[in-house]
Amino acid sequence: MKQLKIIFTVLVVMLASTFSVQANTLKYAFRIDANSLDPYALAETFTLAFQGLFYEPLIGRGKTLEVVPALATEWKPISEDTWRFKLRPNVKFHDGSPFTADDVIFSLERAKKDGSDVEYVVADIAAINKIDDLTIDIVTKGPYPILPQRLTTWYIMSKTWAEENGAVDPSSVKLEVRNFATTNANGTGPFMIKSRQQDVSTVLVPNPNWWGEVEHNLTEIIFTPIKSDATRVAALLSGEVDMIYPVPIQDVDRVNKANGLKVLQGPEMRIIFLHMDSSRDELLESNIKGANPLKDVRVRRAIYQAIDVDAIRDKVMRGASAPAGIMVAPGVVGYDESLNQRFPYDPTNSKSLLAESGYADGFELGMDCPNDRYVNDEKICIAIVGFLARVGIKVNLLAQTRSKFFEKIQSRNTSFALMGWSPLTYDAQSPLQAVMSTPNKAEGIGTYNVGGYSNAGIDVLTKAVAVEVDLVKRQQLISAAMLVHKNDFGHIPLHVQALAWGVRDNVDLVQRADDSFAPRWVVIK
Amino acid sequence: MLVFIIQRLGQAAIVMLAVAVVSFSLFNFVGDPVNNMVGIETNEKERSEIRESLGLDDPIYVQFFSFVGNALRGQFGVSYRLTRPVTEIIVERMPATLELSLVAAVFALLVGIPMGVYTALYPGNWLSNIFLTVSLIGISLPTFVIGILLILLFSVNLGWLPSFGRGETVSIGWWTSGLFSISGWKAIIMPAVTLGLFQMTLIMRLVRAEMLEVLRTDYIRFARARGLPNRVVNFGHALKNTLVPVITIAGLQLGNIIAFSIIVETVFQWPGLGQLIIQAIQFADVPMMAAYLVMIALIFVIINLVVDLLYYAVDPRMRIIKVESSDADP
Numbered sequence: 001m002k003q004l005k006i007i008f009t010v011l012v013v014m015l016a017s018t019f020s021v022q023a024n025t026l027k028y029a030f031r032i033d034a035n036s037l038d039p040y041a042l043a044e045t046f047t048l049a050f051q052g053l054f055y056e057p058l059i060g061r062g063k064t065l066e067v068v069p070a071l072a073t074e075w076k077p078i079s080e081d082t083w084r085f086k087l088r089p090n091v092k093f094h095d096g097s098p099f100t101a102d103d104v105i106f107s108l109e110r111a112k113k114d115g116s117d118v119e120y121v122v123a124d125i126a127a128i129n130k131i132d133d134l135t136i137d138i139v140t141k142g143p144y145p146i147l148p149q150r151l152t153t154w155y156i157m158s159k160t161w162a163e164e165n166g167a168v169d170p171s172s173v174k175l176e177v178r179n180f181a182t183t184n185a186n187g188t189g190p191f192m193i194k195s196r197q198q199d200v201s202t203v204l205v206p207n208p209n210w211w212g213e214v215e216h217n218l219t220e221i222i223f224t225p226i227k228s229d230a231t232r233v234a235a236l237l238s239g240e241v242d243m244i245y246p247v248p249i250q251d252v253d254r255v256n257k258a259n260g261l262k263v264l265q266g267p268e269m270r271i272i273f274l275h276m277d278s279s280r281d282e283l284l285e286s287n288i289k290g291a292n293p294l295k296d297v298r299v300r301r302a303i304y305q306a307i308d309v310d311a312i313r314d315k316v317m318r319g320a321s322a323p324a325g326i327m328v329a330p331g332v333v334g335y336d337e338s339l340n341q342r343f344p345y346d347p348t349n350s351k352s353l354l355a356e357s358g359y360a361d362g363f364e365l366g367m368d369c370p371n372d373r374y375v376n377d378e379k380i381c382i383a384i385v386g387f388l389a390r391v392g393i394k395v396n397l398l399a400q401t402r403s404k405f406f407e408k409i410q411s412r413n414t415s416f417a418l419m420g421w422s423p424l425t426y427d428a429q430s431p432l433q434a435v436m437s438t439p440n441k442a443e444g445i446g447t448y449n450v451g452g453y454s455n456a457g458i459d460v461l462t463k464a465v466a467v468e469v470d471l472v473k474r475q476q477l478i479s480a481a482m483l484v485h486k487n488d489f490g491h492i493p494l495h496v497q498a499l500a501w502g503v504r505d506n507v508d509l510v511q512r513a514d515d516s517f518a519p520r521w522v523v524i525k
Numbered sequence: 526m527l528v529f530i531i532q533r534l535g536q537a538a539i540v541m542l543a544v545a546v547v548s549f550s551l552f553n554f555v556g557d558p559v560n561n562m563v564g565i566e567t568n569e570k571e572r573s574e575i576r577e578s579l580g581l582d583d584p585i586y587v588q589f590f591s592f593v594g595n596a597l598r599g600q601f602g603v604s605y606r607l608t609r610p611v612t613e614i615i616v617e618r619m620p621a622t623l624e625l626s627l628v629a630a631v632f633a634l635l636v637g638i639p640m641g642v643y644t645a646l647y648p649g650n651w652l653s654n655i656f657l658t659v660s661l662i663g664i665s666l667p668t669f670v671i672g673i674l675l676i677l678l679f680s681v682n683l684g685w686l687p688s689f690g691r692g693e694t695v696s697i698g699w700w701t702s703g704l705f706s707i708s709g710w711k712a713i714i715m716p717a718v719t720l721g722l723f724q725m726t727l728i729m730r731l732v733r734a735e736m737l738e739v740l741r742t743d744y745i746r747f748a749r750a751r752g753l754p755n756r757v758v759n760f761g762h763a764l765k766n767t768l769v770p771v772i773t774i775a776g777l778q779l780g781n782i783i784a785f786s787i788i789v790e791t792v793f794q795w796p797g798l799g800q801l802i803i804q805a806i807q808f809a810d811v812p813m814m815a816a817y818l819v820m821i822a823l824i825f826v827i828i829n830l831v832v833d834l835l836y837y838a839v840d841p842r843m844r845i846i847k848v849e850s851s852d853a854d855p
Contacts, residue, residue, distance in 0.1 A: 032804075035606050043564030120566035171608045182608050198607060198614075199804075200796040201690070226689050226794045227804075230673050234688040238680040372807070403556030403809040410560060410572075424566055434565065444568030 024524050025220040026507070028243040028517065029232055033199045033225035038181040039155035040116040040170040043424055048153050049516030050223070053204060054094070055155035055187035058085060058104065059148050063510045063521060065331060065426060067148050071099065071156055071188065080143050080469075081126075087134040091211045093158045094185075094192045101130040106159035115172025121154045145469045149333065150425055161186045190214070190520045191221060199225060204519075216522050236261060236502045242524070243507060245517060247500040249318050249375060255502045264511045267322050268499040269329045270422035271431070272374055274384075274492040276300055277415045279452025285366025285396065285415045293359055294415070294451075300489035301343070302353040306391040307384055308345040309494050316379045320498035326482045327421070327431045329496040331513040334428025334478040339486060342493075350391040362392025368417040369397060370405040375497045381418050409450040417450060420497070426514065428478045432462040436485055453490045457481075533833065537826040544822040545596070548815060549589045557581075558605045558809040579605075592815055601819075602812035606805065611816045614801065620700045621691060622790070622797030626782040628704075628713055629721035634775060637725040641732025642764060645740065660726035672719045672792035679715060687712050689794035716793040720786055724778045731774055735767035769836065776832035780825045 034050045035042060060070035072085045091099040111122045124144050129137040140147060162168050162181065171179030185193055190212065191204040204221040206214070224241065226232040229248045236244045237258055247255055252263045276294045277283060283292050293299045309323040322330075325340040354360060365388075369381035378399040385395040395416070400408075409417050423430030438454040439446030461481035468474040485491070499515045508523040559576050576582055580591070595602060601611040640660075644653040663671075680688035692708030694701040703709030739745060740763055748758045783798075790799030798817065805813035 036608055038608075041608065042562070043566055117564050117567060119571070120564075120568075179608065197796070198617075199800065224690060224794070227800070228791050228794065231676060231689050231792055231794055234673075234676045234681050238684055238688055240680070240687055240689070401556065401807060403558065403561060403807065404554075405556075406560040407557030407809075410557065421565070424564065430566070439569075441569045444570055447568045447572075448565065 024218050025222060026218050026243070026519055026522055026524065027222045027224070027241040028245075028519070029224045029226040029235060029241045030245055030517075031225065031227060031232070033202075036171055036182045037185045037193075037196075038167075038171045038179065039157065039187075040111055040118045041172075041182070043117045043120070043153065045422065045424070045515055048424070049514075049518070051155060051185070051187075052189065052516070053191045053221070053519060054185050054189040054193055054207075055157070056189045057152050057154050058087075058156065059151045061152050061426075061512075061514075063512070065512055065514060067152065071104075075148060078137070081140045083138045083140070083147055084131075085136050085138060087136065088211060089134055091188050092209050093161065093188055094207060095158070095161055097158055097160050099156070099158075099188055100133045101128075101136045102133075103156055103159045104128060104136055105130060106162065107154070107156045110157065110162070110168065110170060111154060113169055116170040118154055121150055124150075143467045143469050145467075145471065145474060146333070146425070146427055146429070149427055152426075153424055155187065157181070158186050190216075194220075214520075216520050217524060218519060218522060221519050233502070236504075239504075242504045243501065243509065243517070245499070245501040245515070246375075247502040249320050249500070252318070252320070252500055260505045262503055262505060264501045264503055264509075265320060265498050266511055267330060267496050267513060268422065268515050269331050269426070269513050270374070270420045270497055270515075271324055271327055271329050272321075272377075272380070272418065272420045272494045272497055273324075273327060274303075274494065275409070275414065275417040275419060275449075275451040276303070276453070276489075276491070277451045278490075279454060283365070283415045284413065285364075287364040288359075293357070293363055296357045297489055298353045298357040299359065300492070302350040302357075302391065303388065303393065304489055304492045305343055305346045305353075306350040306393070307387045307492070307494070309342065310345065312380055312383050313495060316376055316383050317495070317497070320375070320500065321495035322498070323495050324493040326486055327436060327491060327493055328423070328428045328482070329513075332423055332426055332428055334475065334482075336475070336479045336482060339479060339482050347387075347391050354391060354393075359392075362394065364394045364396065366415050367395045367397045368405060368409055368414045369399040370402045370418070371399040373402045373405070374418075374420045377418060377420075380494070384418075410448075412450055412452065414450055418494075419448070419450075421448070422514070428482070429462070429465055432458070432465060432478070432481055436481070436490060437462050451491070455484060455488055455490060457484045458490070529833075530830070533830050537823075537830070540826055541819060541822050542593075544818055545593060545815070546589070548818040549585065549592065552588075552811050552814065553585055555806060555811070555814070556809045558811065561808045562605055596815075596819065601816035604805070604813045605810045606808045606813065611812050614813070615798065615816060615820060616699060618796065618798050618801050620702065621795060622783060622786055622799060624702065624704060625713060625716055625720060625786060625789075625795060625797060626779065628717040629782055630724065630775070630779050632717055633721040633724035633728055633778070637728030638732050638764075638771070640725075641729040642736060642759070644729070645733045645736035646759060648737070656729065660729050663722040663726035664730075668719055668723065668788045669792050671722060672715070672789060675715045675719060676792070685711075686715055691796055716789050716795050719792070720782055720789045724775075724782065727778065728771060728775060731771055732767055735770060736763060739763045739766050772835050773832055776828050776835070780821075780828045783821070783824055 030046060034047045039051045039055050056070050058070060058072040060068050062068040071088050071091060073088050075083055075085045078084045087101060093099060105128045108122055108125060108128050111118050124141050125138055126141045127139045131137060165180040167179055167181035171182040190207055190210045192207045194203040194205050196202040202223045206218060226235055232244050233251045235241045247263050255261050255263050278294050280292050282290055313319060313321045313323060323342055325342040328335045354362065367381060369378055371378040381397055381399055385397050388395050408414060421431050421435055433445055434448045436458055437446045437449065438459050439449050439452055458481050461477050465474060465477045468477055501511055503509060506525045510518065510521040559572050563572060580588060604611050604614060607614060640656045644656050647653050676688045679686040690712055691703045692712035693706040694703045694709060695705045703713060745758060745763055748762055786797060787799035787803050790797050791803055802817045
């Protein structure tokens with residue numbers, strides 16, 4: 001009997017696999033899987049983009065990253081610290097329950113709880129007051145001009161669903177219980193999860209009751225994580241998937257030359273830059289004792305001008321990068337084109353600057369670099385070691401895996417390090433606060449300023465940016481801070497890396513600069 | 526017999542404890558998991574709160590004893606990466622790896638033994654030379670190169686086999702199997718061959734060497750002199766006597782296949798334990814790594830025990846030696 005059952009199952013599966021082939025299934029692959037379906041578990045680009053298939057924020061991002069209405073239809077400030085939001089009527093969660101103001105208030109509470117990684121989004125929200133079922137007032141702790149932009153990565157969850165399934169708290173390793181929201185999802189988004197096996201595949205189908213205008217023609221989406229670069233490219237070449245990202249730089253030509261495939265490349269919002277320890281009195285990893293050469297702005301400038309970023313672009317990045325002059329990339333709010341011109345590559349000037357500051361014979365410097373985090377990160381570092389050797393600075397490179405790398409630099413145990421930054425808020429305030437401001441643990445500022453760079457001017461300007469309501473004035477403040485930083489060589493911006501997606505020719509999609517892929521704009525021809 | 530097993534179990538417990546100690550001292554060097562657990566916007570205060578609540582700042586021996594204490598109660602904790610209980614995830618992933626390992630081992634035995642016998646019986650024959658050359662490639666090419674070459678040939682160029690994944694799987698209780706569907710079989714061919722190739726060549730060369738040895742012994746000559754047919758001599762007498770070392774090696778290699786399918790699973794995106802552990806290492810997911818290592822140690826211990834017991838079954842001398850040593854001296 002049991003055997004019969006198994007044989008029957010086999011037959012059914014085989015039949016199903018012959019007939020279920022449909023024209024409009026989108027199969028796509030990324031490097032990793034989302035670690036959790038819980039939208040508050042990890043604020044990271046891919047995870048948020050993936051969850052964006054089935055969860056939605058109050059305010060979303062459009063095809064060019066512009067702010068567009070999502071679960072809120074309109075919003076306006078009604079006083080200095082209060083915004084009024086009209087919620088979209090007749091929206092239903094995937095389980096059929098209606099979306100109301102209570103869900104928004106519940107989501108706020110959940111996002112503020114221990115273990116939530118999106119706390120930063122709602123940190124400045126003091127309260128949400130329910131006016132009626134579809135109207136809310138968001139009260140902020142002070143003037144908060146960029147509230148709409150900030151809310152775009154905060155997904156709304158269903159109150160009743162979370163309460164019924166014991167998912168009221170964000171999933172966290174601290175609470176040693178299995179959280180329903182880690183492996184299940186109930187959003188309002190354009191797609192619904194049909195089945196999911198962690199790290200294997202996720203099958204999604206369109207949400208028939210979605211409120212928006214459907215722009216895709218998909219009947220099914222199959223997402224597969226494929227970790228190995230070579231295998232991911234092979235899967236695209238062999239036609240097993242329709243879209244992969246990222247395409248490794250060395251395979252871009254191969255994919256472009258293949259029949260029916262193309263690589264879409266564009267600038268990403270991620271800036272790659274160098275940290276320098278300018279706070280210690282003596283460098284940790286150097287032969288100079290009793291002094292810190294990097295405290296001298298002339299030495300920092302010498303390092304800057306000794307590095308040829310154009311050569312890095314042409315040789316290391318194979319053209320897939322755009323040299324950068326400031327700490328934000330084009331597309332980020334606060335980017336200022338007039339500041340993006342770099343100081344020229346000038347090793348002769350570097351040498352004379354070093355001589356001027358008393359290091360005519362150069363010095364030794366330890367450098368930290370990840371080898372599996374950014375595009376060709378280790379190769380960039382090796383190139384920098386070579387450039388600096390030419391002006392007499394001997395760099396001892398330590399390139400290691402990301403866990404080890406971040407452990408080392410975050411304990412401030414570094415003199416010179418390569419890092420990247422792509423603001424999740426799409427706003428310059430993020431690098432200003434986390435990377436360029438003087439580290440202050442109590443205020444949660446300068447978390448990633450691992451060189452301890454400190455400039456009172458930038459600190460003051462950054463605080464002013466945070467509360468400036470007038471957008472023109474705000475841009476002026478940001479530009480001013482960026483200019484101070486640029487001329488003080490606080491960090492050395494190198495380039496904006498390019499993103500590369502491999503796509504079948506019959507698939508139309510929208511590539512956004514934040515490297516998040518949204519199947520809701522995919523049309524299969 | 527019973528005493529023997531109990532003795533072995535005692536040794537096993539010591540081995541497991543040693544594995545736990547060694548692996549824990551290694552965890553000091555895997556890096557900081559907290560940075561992987563939170564996004565870039567999480568500030569330092571919250572990070573140190575997480576570090577504290579996970580006990581990452583405790584001295585390593587405190588972490589070790591709390592781990593052993595929990596492990597004895599069957600609790601391996603929650604994965605830092607997936608925020609789900611470690612045991613649940615391992616159970617979920619185990620079928621994929623075991624299926625792949627078994628298919629690879631069966632492939633290695635079914636192909637390796639006949640090839641070994643053939644090359645021993647007909648040395649210098651052209652087919653034997655081909656077998657030996659192929660085995661040389663199998664032993665000298667690194668696994669990932671073989672895997673990538675197979676993908677290039679059979680997926681990209683010919684389009685016969687899938688380059689990644691497990692194909693359709695069927696759930697039988699908690700076990701998921703890919704062996705009941707055509708796509709499942711298609712998906713397992715390349716990873717199994719890649720994984721089993723080294724073992725196959727090893728077994729083939731071992732069988733060949735042992736067989737050549739045995740064929741020179743007196744009892745084989747006597748058997749031939751008695752006029753027994755070749756088939757009986759070769760397979761009844763010679764092959765049977767070559768199998769003892771083959772069983773040992775095959776058994777130990779099965780452990781190796783299960784434990785070290787990491788590369789093959791990464792190349793073929795096979796959703797098994799190998800993938801799980803490589804991701805755990807990159808993430809510095811300590812609970813996952815600890816549970817995995819203990820489990821692998823357990824598998825090795827069990828396999829060794831089974832191999833020892835098989836000796837008893839295959840080689841009568843083992844039993845005699847045991848009896849003599851206990852009874853002979855008055």
